[in-house]
């Protein structure tokens with residue numbers, strides 16, 4: 001069994017202050033071949049809160065782990081009740097200036113690829129193509145027994161029909177699409193089985209405690225290998241799934257640039273960490289590069 005994931009990384013007591021100088025980011029982009037690695041911080045301006053960072057939800061919310069989800073029917077009921085509610089919020093979220101700038105950089109041939117740790121689909125909604133979803137997507141559901149994939153919106157419709165009158169008010173919403181509900185609010189929420197085999201359905205996202213599929217990791221490693229530099233946008237790099245690519249880039253002497261308000265676990269590998277809000281920063285970089293319509 002895998003170790004329970006560490007969720008409690010905290011920066012050194014006196015982390016180096018972030019920069020406000022966007023020139024290194026603009027310079028890297030103007031050279032081209034930039035691989036973007038994005039995290040929850042790029043979606044906060046779309047109304048999807050970060051686990052960490054200022055006002056992060058991790059202090060009051062423990063993300064569902066793969067172990068709990070697969071081992072415990074009550075945990076699955078809790079998860080789907082909360083996730084069903086969270087889905088409505090995610091369905092309303094729209095890409096922000098940060099997502100639009102990344103799509104514009106790609107259209108202008110400045111990027112070698114986009115890897116995202118987010119499961120919200122907002123890069124694609126902004127027009128980015130070929131995005132690698134490191135942790136999967138809330139858009140899809142997979143059966144743990146027969147492996148059949150199906151669209152989340154179909155399951156959402158079945159859950160609506162099976163749970164008429166389920167209208168609790170959540171205390172909060174989390175970047176994994178999980179809302180905060182009490183046990184009373186979850187009540188006797190009805191979970192839906194796979195339509196093919198009756199098996200257990202799981203969102204096609206990598207839960208805490210679950211490994212990213214090896215082929216996906218290998219694909220990302222190739223993307224890092226082919227890139228001229230790595231641009232981290234809105235990730236604290238707390239979990240190894242993203243940090244390993246920063247380490248790979250640093251090992252092979254590719255510049256790592258980070259735009260994140262708070263210190264990150266990858267700062268010591270980076271040539272700079274710009275501490276500005278993502279939407280503002282990336283729109284300014286696009287402006288510097290003369291990229292219109294972002």
Ligand SMILES: [Zn+2]
Nearest residue numbers: 143146194197
């Ligand atoms: Zn099935």
